[in-house]
Amino acid sequence: MGIKKTGAEIVIQAIEDQGVDSIFGYPGGAVLPIYDAIFQQDKVKHILVRHEQGAAHAAEGYARSTGKVGVLIVTSGPGATNAVTGLTDALLDSIPIVCISGQVPTHLIGSDAFQEADTVGITRACTKHNWLVKDIKDLPRIMHEAFYVARSGRPGPVLIDIPKDIQFAEGEYENLIKIKHKTYNPPSSIDKSAVSKVIELIQRSKKPIIYSGGGIINSGPNTSKLLNKFIQKTNIPITSTLMGLGAYPGSGKNWLGMLGMHGTYEANMAMHDCDLMICIGARFDDRITGKIDEFSPKSKKIHIDIDATSINKNVDVDLAILADCGKFLNEALNVIREKKINSFPAYDNWWQEIEKWKKVDCLKYKANSDVIMPQYAIQRLYELTKNKDTYITTEVGQHQMWAAQFYKFEKPNRWLTSGGLGTMGYGFPAANGVQVAFPESLVIDIAGDASILMNIQELSTAVQYRLNTKIFILNNSYMGMVRQWQQLLHGNRISESYSDSLPDFVKLAEAYGATGISAKKPKDLDQAIIKMIETPGPVIMDCQVASLENCFPMIPSGKAHNDMLLGDDVTDEQVSTAIDDSGKIMV
Amino acid sequence: MNDKNPASTYDFVSIDENKERHTLSIIVDNESGVLARVIGLFAARGFNIDSLTVSEIESKNQLSRITLVSCGSPSVIEKIKIQVERLVPVHKVSDLTAEYGQYGALERELALIKVKGSGNKRLEALRLAEAFDAQTVDASLNSFIFQLTGRTREIDRFIHLMSSVGLLEVSRTGIAALKRGAENT
Known part of the structure; x- marks a missing residue:
């Protein structure tokens, strides 16, 4: 028979038995019993994020770099809804994560109670499966089933919604890690x-x-x-x-x-x-x-x-x-x-x-001795980090594609990017997740100036846990990929894609207690990258790059593979008019 | 960039394939939210539901059968089947139409049909009900409710005829279906 434990203790025990040593989360009213259980043990380390989306991406980063299941804990209502983007990201990229969400006590469900949301309803479409635990007797089974479903077959996110009274209730815990699932049995043989x-x-x-x-x-x-x-x-x-x-x-x-x-x-x-x-x-x-x-x-x-x-x-x-x-x-x-x-x-x-x-040398670009070309920045970053124990994450946009084109990956699990959902704001929290799993490794988030602002609050997390996460911003003062499409498809009308009023990223880093570095000229680039790598703790490097460079080659919409646009084809007409129109803001 | 289509980051294509009606029989765990999971999948992926019937069939094992009629090209129907099979609480999905052809599997539906009228129309309604073997399950001085069990087409026909003799409203259960013969569906 099992050991007597509260629901909250069962949650933490199951996470420990599943071999997960670090979890990400944010406390709140409906998960206080779980946080009390976290406080009273030291097997599972909790990393306090600054926004629940950050917790989900950090759990993804942990999962993708370690091959284990990532875990996040969020409170009811806004805690759970904030995690939705991260869960959807994990669904599209097939990343195994388990989200534990608090829920209002069972008797209040459906009464529009404080911080109540229909979490299983909301997350049904963005998880492989989810559970609302209504009886403490089911909790140990559901916990282990959740890990099994998350990692089996095509991996993905799952969510367990646990009402507060279930967290307080006493039940019997059994380690059911080897239990066979009655319906979910992905193929194990091969033809x-x-x-x-x-x-x-x-x-x-x-x-x-x-x-x-x-x-x-x-x-x-x-x-x-x-x-x-x-x-x-x-x-x-x-x-x-x-x-x-x-x-x-x-x-x-x-x-x-x-x-x-x-x-x-x-x-x-x-x-x-x-x-x-x-x-x-x-x-x-x-x-x-x-x-x-x-x-x-x-x-x-x-x-x-x-x-x-x-x-x-x-x-x-x-x-x-x-x-x-x-x-x-x-x-x-x-x-x-x-x-x-x-x-x-x-x-x-x-x-x-x-x-x-x-x-054809499709990735060639015009070198420039006065302005840092974004491709050159990635090439230099690659050369200066390739012999180290490096993990690269990215946000979403031009910088992501340049990273994919110019950074060469030699081993699996070293490259973490939001592919399916294309989530801006993914890279930095994901990098923190990797850094938690591998504290000694070099973890770099290659970011854009727009994307990084979507989860910049996680810099507090990095500072608090003395993570060495590096943020390498290719700053072109644009949502570059949006602008690229506007140039090519929408008559060069650059609608709302200019990043006006960007913060001073060096001061921003310093305000959080991190280090800020900037590079404006190609001749300063190497030195700045080396300084970024060698400075302990989190570092933002603001790498100011040619602002109107676009990402090629490219297969435009509705075209076949053999109908690609190469950099040379487009620079003249479409891109140069863009330069005329917004010349004042140009390098 | 493309003459016919709007400039977009997506390829616009219209697919026009032959559509077929298929009856699917889905055995699921009778747990809360399971129906929402199945029909949510249809909504999310743009599949049609023409008819839906759900009820518990085994209380000991807490199993329910969802009988669902959908319409789509053969490849869409195949996608529906595989998508539903992937859901965690789903035990089994059978495409009865694919296995037995359009009229092969045993399919029945029950309908309640309320008719209002007097004089000849009232008599005609009764005569038609008799001809279709419909039961009269409620009667008032100026109305009847008929109960008819049968194939969907038969019920459609009956309702169509009733519309000229004072049809007021209809409630239908949707299709219940099983494989013929000794095998499990």
Whole structure:
């Protein structure tokens, strides 16, 4: 039989038994018993955030960097509604987090009580599953079920809404960590004959490509190793989604760079012209496919995914395998071994074509000795941090795409960005979450001047816990990606996307008790980056970059992969008129 | 940038496919919010619901059956099935129409039909009810309520006929359905 504990104690005990050592949260009336239980133990460390959205992103950062489940605790009403963006972010990017929310006492539910919100109703659409605990007897089971659902199959967020009287009530706790779920049982086996078919198709193909995604990262670091082995064996070129960066090393010889709307020319052209596409753990998102009826018209498509709803959702495929990516790669390597396949076709012609596309040098930009180009800033940041134990997070916008294009990731779990939901304000709290999990590592949030202000309050959190989180702001005084679209699609009417009245970021850092650094000229950049890295504690680096630079290459709306805009195509007309119009504010 | 479509960060496409009506039978845990979860999924993903019937079917295991009729292209119907299967409290989803064809599975619906009128119209209403095997479950000096159980099309036909003899209002249960034969649905 179980041990007698209060509901609040059961919550903390279950978190401890699940192997989570740090949680993020913000107290309030409806979670006071849980905070009392937190106070009276020292196994689970609580990090006080400054806004519940920050708690959710920090839990995501913790989860994505460690591979464990992230946990946040929020109070009822506004505490829970503030967490909604973070939960939705985790849903779209398949990040396992458990949100514990307080609720008004059971007898007050439905009475519009103080700080009451229909939390399970509100979060039903942005969680994999949620529970309202109505009986203390159910709490231990629900706690462990929640962790199981969050991490199993395609991972994602879950929420447990616990009324205050349940937190006070006494119940019996049992460690149910190994309990089997009665309905939610994602695929654990794999169709071996289908895997053999994949190998046959590869052997017969002339222009194969691997298109990998976040599923490889979610499947664990070993899956990345299997992917590397698989590519070594087969010599297939590989591209990846934004979410999948780091699964295959950015310096690897088969790497084509990221694909999609701001992906490389070679990756998108190869996707368009391939005869065999092997999608592993990605989901044919609209930022990836571009115009759907012109998406890779000549290829046979294979899709490996743990989630049946992702298969044939946007693009119909020829062969689907419902399985964990790691299981698939392992089985694929087994087939190669068992069938004693010593060599695959060399794909010489295919590689020659790819080399031609690479020569376009799609990421080139005009160097400038007077103004820091944002691409150059990321390149220098990469060079000065690549040999360190570095984690990179980002906010959302141009800086995010430049980071994805110019920072090379060698290992999985090192790159954390809001891909699906595109949440501005994600990067900094997520970086704090990583830094809590890895206090000795270098954690840098590459930010924009607009995004960083969306969760800047988390600087207090970083200062309080002496986190060394660094914020590297590519400051161009614009919501750059919004402006880019306005320039290209809305007749260059720069509507409300100029960041007027920005704070002095150096003084802002100092006001919080952190360090502020700024760099305005290319010649000062390296020194400033080194100072940022070497200064202990949180640092904001305000890197003032060319304000009207745009992010290329780019697949415009309604266009196919082979119809990309390169930087050279657009600079003249569209962008130069932008420079005329707002010339006064220009560098 | 695109001639026909508005300038946008999204690709605008219109999909016009053949639509089919499918009856899905969904076994779920009878827990609070489970129906909201299922129909919320339909609303969120833009799927249609033409008919919906829910009731507990096993009190010991706390299981309910949701019988749902939806309309969409074959690929949309397949997506609906997989999406519903993914919900945590869902035990099983059967697409009865896919397995048995449009009229293969046993489908029944119950309707209450209130008719108001006098003289010949009243008599005609009674005669029609008799012809359809509808029961008269309520009567007043100037009204009847008929109860009719049958296939949806039959009920549709009856209601259509009643409209010319004083139809006042209708309440329908939605479709209940099971596989034919000895197998579980």
